[in-house]
Amino acid sequence: MALSRETMTDEQRKSVVLEYLKAFDNGGVTSTGDGILDLFADDAQAYFPKWGLANGKEEIGRMFGDVGSTIKKIEHHYSHFNWVFSGSDVVVVEGTSHGEHRDGPWRAGVPEWAAGRWCDVFEIRDWRIQRLFIYLDPDYAAKDTERYPWLADRT
Template sequence: MTDTGLPQSPRAIADAYFKRMDAGQDFLDLFADDAYVVFPKHAPARGIEEVRGLFGDIFVLFTSVVHEIAYFNHISQGDLLVVEGTTHGVLADGTKWRATEGLGGRFCNVFEIRDGKIHRLHIYLDPDYGDADTARYPWLSAA
């Protein structure tokens, strides 16, 4: 931790991001003011206010989400940290998912962390957590 109370190592910063998100706590202080965040099916966010808006749009989709941090894979090179992992939780409509029991809930995030702040975050996942997109993917209805 720094004297500001923020985590210092890239892995600690990424883990703090996931832990705070899961607990419903503010995590935007982990981001640089000019951060750039990409989430599937959402316009990219540039700058902390757009990042706040992006996460606000996403969070209304869930009642709860848990990132299974103990099982993450981390790959680090320079300013980049790749985190591969799984989640489980409940969507706002009551649909439950668990990565180990269905198709949703697997993700890979690419963080660019410099000077103790997240400058870039690309989130790679299938946002169809409940496997409901059967019109375009008919094999889901057989699962």
């Protein structure tokens, strides 16, 4: 991991997070036309449920390729974000989304128990994402219901 050389404000870290999420909504392309991986440090770590931990840009790219190949379209609901700043390099953002997965569409709250709610934990230094852990239900189309008895009367 590289040593930090530049002190960033919470608002600056927030701008990196927004650039990342908007790039994801734009098929992996940032507002400057760069790829989403350009927002990451070379030795960054990322986690996605049911994929696991990716170390370094190459593995993160493979993770995004694997997950992204199942998503036809995604849109994050920016006006509904809940931001938590730690006073250090950590930024947590909780939000909702909708879109279309290869197995079908999803929208947060439809139904209430299904996909679309998420929480991301970022560590950002020197204008680069050092660590990103994504917490969400990867069953976007809400097909995995038989294993959860409490959903039997809701599907």
